Amino acid sequence: MKLINILILSLFVSTASATTASESETWVNNKTWEMTFNSGDTQALAALYTEDAIVVPPSLEILNTQEAIESYWAKQIMTGTDNFRVQTINVRIDGDLIYQTAVWVATVTSNGVATDLDGEMTNVIARQEDGSWKIQLQSWN
Numbered sequence: 001m002k003l004i005n006i007l008i009l010s011l012f013v014s015t016a017s018a019t020t021a022s023e024s025e026t027w028v029n030n031k032t033w034e035m036t037f038n039s040g041d042t043q044a045l046a047a048l049y050t051e052d053a054i055v056v057p058p059s060l061e062i063l064n065t066q067e068a069i070e071s072y073w074a075k076q077i078m079t080g081t082d083n084f085r086v087q088t089i090n091v092r093i094d095g096d097l098i099y100q101t102a103v104w105v106a107t108v109t110s111n112g113v114a115t116d117l118d119g120e121m122t123n124v125i126a127r128q129e130d131g132s133w134k135i136q137l138q139s140w141n
Contacts, residue, residue, distance in 0.1 A: 023091055026098055029125055029133055030086040037084045040077055046070035049135045050126060056139040058119070080109040086121065096127035097136075104140060 029048075036045045046066040049055070055063040055072070063069045084106040092099040100123040107114050121140035125133050 023088070023093075025133055026088055026091050026100055026125070029098075029135075030088060030102070033135075034084055034086055037073065037077075038082060042070045042074040042077065045073050049138075050128070053135055054137050055135075058141050081106050082109070083107040098123070098125040098133070100125060 033045070033048055036048060046069045049066055049069050051066065053064070053066070053069065055069050057063070057072060061072070063072055084104065086102050086104050088100055088102045090101045100121075102121045102123065103118060104121050105116055105118045107116055109115075119141045121138065123135055124137040126136040127133055
């Protein structure tokens, strides 16, 4: 069922035809990202980022390829991170770019003990030539 929801949301995002972004596109991107992460499909997760995306996680690594992004998220999932949730705090729309600040919460399970972690996230989401939206820059703590 999760895969069907991911596909439906991805279709909605990729077929957006408005000339400017809206807050609903940001919400759809959040939900697509969450569902893809929580499904464990790291290849599909990496595909939500542009080819030239830069991701800076709390470890301050600079991830600048989809392969590095996929590998990073695969490690996070393998070490017990799940139930990732993102909520937008502020969004600024400038043509084909969305500037988003958000808060995130995820559950990390280690040795059978689940702990919720949270933090702040900044995203720059760029409209692609096909009308889809992908993350171009992401940083969180």
